Amino acid sequence: MSEEFLSVAIWHPxxxxxxxxxxxxxxxxxxxxxxxxxxxxxYRSGSSYVLLRYWNSEAARLAAHEDPDMLRCWARLGNEIQxxxxxxxxxxVPK
Numbered sequence: 001m002s003e004e005f006l007s008v009a010i011w012h013p014x015x016x017x018x019x020x021x022x023x024x025x026x027x028x029x030x031x032x033x034x035x036x037x038x039x040x041x042x043y044r045s046g047s048s049y050v051l052l053r054y055w056n057s058e059a060a061r062l063a064a065h066e067d068p069d070m071l072r073c074w075a076r077l078g079n080e081i082q083x084x085x086x087x088x089x090x091x092x093v094p095k
Contacts, residue, residue: 003057004038005091010050010084021080025051028073037064048084 013021029040038055055061064070 003059004054005058005089006087007053007055007061007089008050008085008087009053010048010086011081012047012049012084013081014079017080021077024073024077024080025049028070028077031067031069031073032064035064035067035069037061037067049081 011021025040025042029042032038032040032053036056037060038053040054041052043050043052055064
């Protein structure tokens, strides 16, 4: 059985920061993929963005939360976006 799980973040770029926010999100997604933490999908509806992150495991998520490259990006992103809602760990609902 796979340990993969889904996290979801819904956000808006801060005024005048859309290009910077997207660049930072893409940088973070690159780190996530390169360091094998998981994979990201980014969607948009109007001015809202929805980031789906499939973590490879809880250990991968914990490692990412301590990774200096990720921490630098998250710190920068905090000035570029406004978080609407975050779901840290979604569970599959059986059919």
